[in-house]
Amino acid sequence: xxxxxxxxxxxxxxxxxxxxxxxxxxxxxxxxxxxxxxxxxxxxxxxxxxxxxxxxxxxxxxxxxxxxxxxxxxxxxxxxxxxxxxxxxxxxxxxxxxxxxxxxxxxxxxxxxx
Amino acid sequence: xxxxxxxxxxxxxxxxxxxxxxxxxxxxxxxxxxxxxxxxxxxxxxxxxxxxxxxxxxxxxxxxxxxxxxxxxxxxxxxxxxxxxxxxxxxxxxxxxxxxxxxxxxxxxxxxxxxxxx
Numbered sequence: 392x393x394x395x396x397x398x399x400x401x402x403x404x405x406x407x408x409x410x411x412x413x414x415x416x417x418x419x420x421x422x423x424x425x426x427x428x429x430x431x432x433x434x435x436x437x438x439x440x441x442x443x444x445x446x447x448x449x450x451x452x453x454x455x456x457x458x459x460x461x462x463x464x465x466x467x468x469x470x471x472x473x474x475x476x477x478x479x480x481x482x483x484x485x486x487x488x489x490x491x492x493x494x495x496x497x498x499x500x501x502x503x504x505x
Numbered sequence: 506x507x508x509x510x511x512x513x514x515x516x517x518x519x520x521x522x523x524x525x526x527x528x529x530x531x532x533x534x535x536x537x538x539x540x541x542x543x544x545x546x547x548x549x550x551x552x553x554x555x556x557x558x559x560x561x562x563x564x565x566x567x568x569x570x571x572x573x574x575x576x577x578x579x580x581x582x583x584x585x586x587x588x589x590x591x592x593x594x595x596x597x598x599x600x601x602x603x604x605x606x607x608x609x610x611x612x613x614x615x616x617x618x619x620x621x622x623x
Contacts, residue, residue, distance in 0.1 A: 426611060434543075436598065437614075438611050491602075492554065493600075493612055498548050
């Protein structure tokens with residue numbers, strides 16, 4: 392079975408600075424996909440970024456980028472130039488190729504200080 | 506982009522009432538939908554996987570007779586909380602994946618339903 396661990400229950404950062412949220416996972420499979428979802432106070436789940444395990448290049452989406460270390464089973468999210476609207480719960484998740492279930496981490500609550 | 510509509514967004518009802526929550530994929534067909542439950546400040550807990558035209562697959566510990574799931578079409582899945590009690594109060598979220606369940610297609614989430622049982 393797959394597991395996802397987010398070791399930082401809470402993080403805070405000053406507006407305009409950079410913050411990194413950590414995520415580690417465990418799976419015996421070699422073909423899988425990783426995601427970061429954002430859940431703001433409205434509680435809507437929003438896809439932030441995704442990464443295919445077979446790709447060595449780290450995914451980027453504007454101010455969001457990941458540091459994917461497959462051997463270490465690590466998938467951290469870096470948010471550059473933090474904005475007040477980035478304040479939310481962030482969930483890391485993994486799904487195995489061919490599987491249906493998305494496995495979530497415990498979440499990290501990110502606070503942006505003005 | 507893919508849109509999932511969930512209704513109602515908030516429901517308050519008396520103990521013993523049955524409550525139905527709808528999850529619709531608006532611009533794509535979803536052979537598979539998922540139902541999650543989320544307690545305050547916690548992660549999403551998968552309750553069941555809803556497959557169009559067949560029985561849902563429930564996660565361990567989830568009562569099938571309490572949480573009835575129907576997936577009668579490629580765009581609609583419903584979750585009925587039967588004889589709801591205060592301990593069933595929670596935030597319920599559905600999701601759907603287009604692309605026939607291929608792993609690299611992300612799940613698209615509804616906005617969730619806040620259920621409060623008095």
